[in-house]
Amino acid sequence: xxxxxxxxxxxxxxxxxxxxxxxxxxxxxxxxxxxxxxxxxxxxxxxxxxxxxxxxxxxxxxxxxxxxxxxxxxxxxxxxxxxxxxxx
Numbered sequence: 718x719x720x721x722x723x724x725x726x727x728x729x730x731x732x733x734x735x736x737x738x739x740x741x742x743x744x745x746x747x748x749x750x751x752x753x754x755x756x757x758x759x760x761x762x763x764x765x766x767x768x769x770x771x772x773x774x775x776x777x778x779x780x781x782x783x784x785x786x787x788x789x790x791x792x793x794x795x796x797x798x799x800x801x802x803x804x805x
Contacts, residue, residue, distance in 0.1 A: 718771060730739040746793070747763065767792075784803055
């Protein structure tokens with residue numbers, strides 16, 4: 718990949734698991750975290766160093782109640798946030 722990118726999770730809405738996909742143009746320390754509507758972190762999907770390329774992480778959200786949440790990719794100076802929906 719030539720640039721950072723965070724794709725929409727799929728499926729969305731989901732129950733109980735979803736997949737996050739993102740692209741890194743170079744090796745970076747990466748975190749993918751989920752937040753509730755009040756901005757409180759409710760889950761860490763991934764935290765660690767990853768090589769350049771397209772990456773996928775599956776996440777089980779069965780511990781969360783139905784609702785709207787946000788997930789954030791942070792990789793170096795890049796940050797992007799998208800919305801996800803847990804539907805029971």
